[in-house]
Amino acid sequence: MVQPFSSLVTSQAWRHDVEAWVHDRVEESGRRLSGPLDQVRVRPWSTQLTVPTDHGRLWFKANTPSMGFEPALHQLLATLSPDDVAAPVAIDPVRGWMLTADRGPTLGEVRNPTTDDWVRLIQHAAALQRRVADRRDELVGLGVHDCSPPRVPERFDSLVEQLSNLPAGHPSRLRPDDLAALEDRRADLVEAAVVLERSPVPSSLQHGDVHPDNAFADLKVFDFGDVQWAHAVEVLRVPFGIISQDDTVEWGPVRDAYFEVWGDVADRRTMAALFEATAFTQAVNRCLVWVDTLQLADAGEIAEWGVAPRHQLMRVVDA
Numbered sequence: 001m002v003q004p005f006s007s008l009v010t011s012q013a014w015r016h017d018v019e020a021w022v023h024d025r026v027e028e029s030g031r032r033l034s035g036p037l038d039q040v041r042v043r044p045w046s047t048q049l050t051v052p053t054d055h056g057r058l059w060f061k062a063n064t065p066s067m068g069f070e071p072a073l074h075q076l077l078a079t080l081s082p083d084d085v086a087a088p089v090a091i092d093p094v095r096g097w098m099l100t101a102d103r104g105p106t107l108g109e110v111r112n113p114t115t116d117d118w119v120r121l122i123q124h125a126a127a128l129q130r131r132v133a134d135r136r137d138e139l140v141g142l143g144v145h146d147c148s149p150p151r152v153p154e155r156f157d158s159l160v161e162q163l164s165n166l167p168a169g170h171p172s173r174l175r176p177d178d179l180a181a182l183e184d185r186r187a188d189l190v191e192a193a194v195v196l197e198r199s200p201v202p203s204s205l206q207h208g209d210v211h212p213d214n215a216f217a218d219l220k221v222f223d224f225g226d227v228q229w230a231h232a233v234e235v236l237r238v239p240f241g242i243i244s245q246d247d248t249v250e251w252g253p254v255r256d257a258y259f260e261v262w263g264d265v266a267d268r269r270t271m272a273a274l275f276e277a278t279a280f281t282q283a284v285n286r287c288l289v290w291v292d293t294l295q296l297a298d299a300g301e302i303a304e305w306g307v308a309p310r311h312q313l314m315r316v317v318d319a
Contacts, residue, residue, distance in 0.1 A: 004296050004298035005297070046064065046225060059100050062095070062096060062098075067096070071092065071097060073144060085220060104217060107121065108215075113249065118239065119254055121219060122239060128205065129204040136203070148229060149193040150193065152285065155284055156284045195277045196277050200270065201232050205227060230281070231278060236258055280316055
């Protein structure tokens with residue numbers, strides 16, 4: 001039986017290995033530990049520990065294997081786009097471990113994000129996409145899923161089958177009425193994927209979870225565990241979902257700011273059509289993220305988060 005991720009990362013043996021690795025990496029960086037490590041968060045997909053040093057706090061992060069590409073990806077992005085991503089202090093790409101400097105509070109912790117905050121954040125996300133749009137092979141080679149439009153219909157079919165075969169009682173097991181509703185929209189999904197595949201805007205890095213709590217006050221973005229190689233415009237879907245529930249932020253200026261970054265490639269009407277098409281593809285690709293996230297979840301974690309894959313896939317019906 002495979003050990004749940006949260007059980008592994010709270011074991012004494014794992015902690016011993018982490019403390020030894022962190023000690024050596026801290027010393028190599030010219031710092032010294034000034035206190036014990038504190039495991040402040042454990043989730044089915046990652047864990048974070050704070051690392052006190054004589055030159056300020058560091059953060060250690062470990063990911064579940066399906067997201068173990070994040071440290072190497074983070075390092076690559078910091079090299080390619082240092083204005084948008086801060087370089088890690090150290091990484092272990094084999095074990096999916098990363099040590100980063102504490103850059104202070106997130107944008108969302110500093111204040112309730114304004115429309116202007118969102119505009120600047122989405123502009124940074126779009127600029128990063130443009131910088132790495134020709135780096136597909138490098139990113140996919142690190143373990144990032146290729147979720148580009150041509151792959152979405154087949155992935156949809158695979159996920160429908162996978163969720164249909166979950167054990168009875170699993171929160172994401174598809175019911176017969178779910179299957180019928182999804183099948184009714186499959187042709188629309190295929191059409192949307194074709195629209196995106198033929199568009200002048202390419203696939204690129206799709207962060208997967210752009211919001212003010214995943215960016216520091218200086219707008220440097222972090223938390224790349226959800227990244228996929230997907231149609232670039234899919235990056236708007238999470239901001240749209242959040243802003244739609246926040247009557248203090250205007251969606252129009254945020255959307256337009258993103259469109260403008262691609263303005264030399266596609267006009268506003270084209271961008272709007274692409275955004276509509278991503279309602280289908282991003283739902284499928286987001287379902288995949290959650291399936292990966294919960295691969296090593298225990299029973300209690302499945303009870304808490306297990307409905308997420310079904311929830312995301314069923315968004316195809318409402319697209």
